[in-house]
Each structure stands twice: as structure tokens, then as C-alpha cells.
Amino acid sequence: MAFGEQPAYLRVASDLREKIVNGALPPHTRLPSQARIRKDYGVSDTVALEARKVLMAEGLVEGRSGSGTYVRERPVPRRIARSGYRPPSGASPFRQEQAEAGARGTWESRSEQGEAPPEIAVRLGIAPGDRVMRTRYVFRDGGEPMMLSTSWEALALTGRTPVMLPEEGPLGGCGVVERMAAIDIVVDNVLEEVGARPGLAEELLALGGVPGHVVMVLERTYYASGRPVETADVVVPADRYRIAYHLSVK
Amino acid sequence: MAFGEQPAYLRVASDLREKIVNGALPPHTRLPSQARIRKDYGVSDTVALEARKVLMAEGLVEGRSGSGTYVRERPVPRRIARSGYRPPSGASPFRQEQAEAGARGTWESRSEQGEAPPEIAVRLGIAPGDRVMRTRYVFRDGGEPMMLSTSWEALALTGRTPVMLPEEGPLGGCGVVERMAAIDIVVDNVLEEVGARPGLAEELLALGGVPGHVVMVLERTYYASGRPVETADVVVPADRYRIAYHLSVK
DNA sequence: TCGAATTTGTGCGTATGTATC
DNA sequence: GGATACATACGCACAAATTCG
Numbered sequence: 158m159a160f161g162e163q164p165a166y167l168r169v170a171s172d173l174r175e176k177i178v179n180g181a182l183p184p185h186t187r188l189p190s191q192a193r194i195r196k197d198y199g200v201s202d203t204v205a206l207e208a209r210k211v212l213m214a215e216g217l218v219e220g221r222s223g224s225g226t227y228v229r230e231r232p233v234p235r236r237i238a239r240s241g242y243r244p245p246s247g248a249s250p251f252r253q254e255q256a257e258a259g260a261r262g263t264w265e266s267r268s269e270q271g272e273a274p275p276e277i278a279v280r281l282g283i284a285p286g287d288r289v290m291r292t293r294y295v296f297r298d299g300g301e302p303m304m305l306s307t308s309w310e311a312l313a314l315t316g317r318t319p320v321m322l323p324e325e326g327p328l329g330g331c332g333v334v335e336r337m338a339a340i341d342i343v344v345d346n347v348l349e350e351v352g353a354r355p356g357l358a359e360e361l362l363a364l365g366g367v368p369g370h371v372v373m374v375l376e377r378t379y380y381a382s383g384r385p386v387e388t389a390d391v392v393v394p395a396d397r398y399r400i401a402y403h404l405s406v407k
Numbered sequence: 408m409a410f411g412e413q414p415a416y417l418r419v420a421s422d423l424r425e426k427i428v429n430g431a432l433p434p435h436t437r438l439p440s441q442a443r444i445r446k447d448y449g450v451s452d453t454v455a456l457e458a459r460k461v462l463m464a465e466g467l468v469e470g471r472s473g474s475g476t477y478v479r480e481r482p483v484p485r486r487i488a489r490s491g492y493r494p495p496s497g498a499s500p501f502r503q504e505q506a507e508a509g510a511r512g513t514w515e516s517r518s519e520q521g522e523a524p525p526e527i528a529v530r531l532g533i534a535p536g537d538r539v540m541r542t543r544y545v546f547r548d549g550g551e552p553m554m555l556s557t558s559w560e561a562l563a564l565t566g567r568t569p570v571m572l573p574e575e576g577p578l579g580g581c582g583v584v585e586r587m588a589a590i591d592i593v594v595d596n597v598l599e600e601v602g603a604r605p606g607l608a609e610e611l612l613a614l615g616g617v618p619g620h621v622v623m624v625l626e627r628t629y630y631a632s633g634r635p636v637e638t639a640d641v642v643v644p645a646d647r648y649r650i651a652y653h654l655s656v657k
Numbered sequence: 658t659c660g661a662a663t664t665t666g667t668g669c670g671t672a673t674g675t676a677t678c
Numbered sequence: 679g680g681a682t683a684c685a686t687a688c689g690c691a692c693a694a695a696t697t698c699g
Binding site for chain 2: 344352355372400406
């Protein structure tokens with residue numbers, strides 16, 4: 158390996174990657190076998206193996222023992238719209254997006270009371286151990302699970318009110334803003350933090366993914382006059398979705 | 408390797424991982440060297456190497472050539488603030504965030520003209536093959552590369568104006584909004600799409616990571632009266648950063 | 658049904674380059 | 679400069695899974 162060059166295994170990986178992204182090697186086709194790569198590129202077994210490993214780590218291909226290394230399908234990511242603007246009709250952001258996309262969105266939820274874990278307490282501006290209502294959601298799109306969400310609300314705010322249970326009563330499924338408005342809490346701003354990490358095994362189980370897949374995590378907190386009223390962790394598979402923000406530039 | 412056992416390199420990796428997470432090997436300490444692992448566990452050089460690679464891919468340790476393999480500090484994710492509001496002072500969002508954090512941000516850039524690839528043409532609302540100015544950035548935080556960015560601008564807009572080169576002239580490094588204002592283009596809104604995926608080998612090489620690490624990709628497009636004026640791909644390592652949006656409701 | 662060929666995945670030994678101490 | 683350590687690279691071997699005649 159001469160000076161200034163990149164390692165042979167990266168050179169081979171780049172060449173194969175190029176063939177994948179430009180369509181010369183479409184999804185479901187087989188990559189050249191390790192022996193074949195060795196011959197084609199004039200490299201050793203180790204280099205051919207390392208090159209395949211790079212592409213596997215990048216999620217572009219998957220190896221099937223005894224069969225071959227195959228180009229993965231790359232789904233066109235759908236957009237999840239998040240915007241400061243929210244129409245007055247009673248719809249939470251996700252359901253709004255569902256409506257816009259004309260998709261069939263369904264969801265299940267389960268609420269239960271409990272004590273606020275430390276991290277959630279910080280986000281809600283309450284003391285650790287304070288009573289909270291935790292609601293877990295599984296959102297589906299045409300039957301396929303596509304999003305997990307866990308939301309927390311301080312019972313000091315919603316306890317003994319008609320909206321204590323997010324998905325029950327006349328305002329069930331209407332979204333945080335409308336529910337809070339019903340008990341005279343005016344939600345006026347929201348903080349959203351987007352992160353990403355490899356999905357946990359149970360998350361990917363619920364989302365129908367493969368271990369090692371990447372998920373995006375959206376930490377969202379609604380505020381009323383500077384006071385947090387609800388916070389949630391939203392988990393979506395990163396290969397199928399993007400989170401879109403439309404902002405005005407002052 | 409007998410039936411039912413896991414591969415030797417995974418067994419070694421698990422043992423070392425355990426020592427890392429339970430504190431026996433705190434951050435900044437050096438892992439046993441490859442030769443040492445070979446002796447301690449009675450395995451070959453290859454197995455010791457593969458075991459280290461597993462831990463590096465998990466982001467738990469980093470190898471420093473010639474020195475050793477060191478346990479990494481558990482990175483507390485830093486916030487990259489993205490908000491509709493933007494102060495009138497001449498600063499691009501990233502530099503604004505740098506200022507807020509009081510960090511030492513530096514960057515390098517390289518601009519060159521070329522033809523718009525199809526995907527970029529769509530985002531800029533021009534025809535594929537139209538001339539564009541492409542500028543690649545490497546942003547550093549205290550010397551460490553932390554963000555890659557590639558921006559495209561249609562030369563039909565900026566060609567033969569003082570702001571054709573983003574980082575040259577009196578407005579160099581001032582951000583898109585101010586530069587466009589100088590040629591009477593009023594940027595009034597921005598669309599940002601956040602996605603995530605395993606990083607490419609080249610990206611992670613530049614960001615000081617390992618193939619397979621997760622990156623977040625921010626596709627940002629600035630608009631002036633509904634017309635795209637600049638679009639960019641921003642790549643940041645997901646284990647170190649979060650992207651934060653503060654939105655007003657209603 | 659059987660068996661041979663292919664392919665991946667794992668593992669071993671060694672050699673060399675280069676960065677760090 | 680010398681010793682150490684990581685990174686890359688070569689060649690080989692074998693087990694398990696798959697494919698195909």
C-alpha cells in the first residue's frame with residue numbers, strides 16, 4: 158500500500174458501493190463471491206472479506222451463509238411532518254401526517270400510573286418519584302407497526318380531570334394540545350430533540366425490523382407558559398422515515 | 408469452536424466489554440494490547456484483533472495506532488440547536504450554536520463548480536446537469552472533526568455576483584441568509600429533513616469513527632419566496648449529537 | 658436421496674508499514 | 679534509535695449452510 162492511498166479493502170468496498178448505489182447491482186442481486194472479488198480485484202482473501210464487512214456494516218448488503226452476499230432493499234423514506242403550524246382541528250401531529258398522506262393509521266395504547274424515573278422527572282420539571290401517567294403507543298400504518306411512542310404526564314396536572322387518561326373520554330385520541338386546552342392549560346410551544354442509535358432488540362421486534370437496524374428517537378416536550386406539561390419518546394425506524402421541519406426564517 | 412458456543416472473538420469481546428461497563432476498565436485506560444490478549448485468553452492474533460474490532464464498532468473503545476486501545480468517554484450528547492428564530496447578527500446556524508456553547512469552532516471548506524446530480528437538481532428546483540457551486544465543509548470542535556456538510560447553490564442565482572463563492576469575499580463565512588441578502592434575495596423559510604443511517608466508511612474516517620457507526624443526516628433547503636436558493640447535506644455522528652427544534656404551537 | 662461444489666463465517670500464523678513512546 | 683502497538687495484508691484451513699445436479 159503506497160503512500161497517500163487508501164487501504165485496499167476500502168478501495169474495493171468503494172467500488173462495490175458505487176455499483177450498488179448507481180444501480181449496477183440492484184437490490185436482491187448477489188454480490189461477487191469472496192473468491193470472485195479476490196480474482197477480479199487481484200487482492201487477498203482477507204481484503205475481500207474486509208470489503209464485504211464494510212458494506213455489511215453500512216447496511217447496504219447482508220451476508221447469507223452458504224448462499225452469498227446480497228444487496229439489500231432500500232425503502233424510500235417517508236416523511237413525518239413536524240411543524241410549528243398546527244391546524245385548529247383536533248388532531249395530534251402524527252394523525253395529522255397520517256391524514257395528509259391519506260394513509261390508514263391505527264394505533265393501540267395502554268396507560269398506567271407510576272413514579273417518574275429521574276430522566277423523565279427532569280424533562281417534566283417535577284421531582285423524581287412524583288406520580289405520572291405513562292402511556293405507551295404502537296402506531297401502525299396499514300397493519301405494519303411503524304412507530305413506538307411513550308408519553309408521560311404529571312398527575313399533578315391532569316389527575317382528577319376528564320383528560321387524565323389520554324385515550325379515554327370525549328377527547329380521547331385528540332392530541333395533547335386539545336386535551337390540555339380542555340382543562341385550561343394553553344400549550345404554546347414544543348421542544349423536539351432528534352437523536353439516532355442502533356435499535357434495541359425489543360424495539361425492532363415491535364417494529365418488525367432486524368437487529369442492528371437504526372432507529373431515530375424523538376424526544377418531544379410540550380410546554381404551557383414555560384412549564385412542561387407532557388413529554389414523550391418517539392421511536393421510528395430510520396430506514397423508512399424522515400422527520401421534516403418547516404421553519405420560517407426571521 | 409464446539410457446538411453451541413459463540414465464536415472466540417465474541418467471547419473475548421464480551422469479557423472485555425463486561426470489564427468496561429462495570430468500571431474495571433474506566434474511560435481513558437488502555438485495553439490489554441493485542442499480544443497481551445492473545446496470551447491472557449489463549450487465542451490467536453486474529454481473534455484478539457477481531458475482538459478489539461467488535462468493541463471499536465460498538466464505540467466503547469478507540470484504537471490509537473502505535474499507542475494502544477483506549478476506553479472511550481461515554482459521550483454526553485451535545486445539542487445542535489435549530490430554530491425558526493435567527494438573530495440578526497451574521498452567523499450561520501452552526502456558528503450560532505458554536506457561539507452559544509462557547510466552543511472553539513473552526514472549519515475548512517472547498518468550493519468547486521460542477522453539474523447538478525439528479526437528486527440535488529430536484530431539491531434546488533433546477534434541471535439535472537445545470538451548473539452548481541458545490542462546497543464541502545469539515546467543521547471541527549477543538550480540533551476534532553464533528554460535522555461534515557456539503558452545500559449546493561445554483562450558479563444561475565449566484566454566478567457573477569460577489570457571493571458566488573460561499574467562503575470568499577467580505578461575506579465569507581456569514582451564512583446563507585446574509586449572503587443572499589447581499590444580492591437582494593430574501594431567504595424567508597427553510598425545510599429540514601432529519602434522517603439517520605449507518606455511516607459510510609469515508610464519512611466515519613473523516614469524523615474519527617468506525618464503519619457502521621450511526622450518523623444523522625440533515626437535508627436542509629433554504630427558500631426565498633418559495634424558490635430554493637441553497638440546499639445542503641449535513642452529517643453528524645449520532646452518538647455525540649442531537650438536533651433540537653424549538654417550535655411555537657399554533 | 659445423495660453427494661459434490663460453492664459460499665460465508667470463523668480461525669490461525671505470519672509479514673510489513675507506521676505511529677507512538 | 680529501539681521497543682511497542684495498532685493497522686493492513688497475504689495465504690491457508692475448516693465448519694456450517696446452501697445450492698444444484
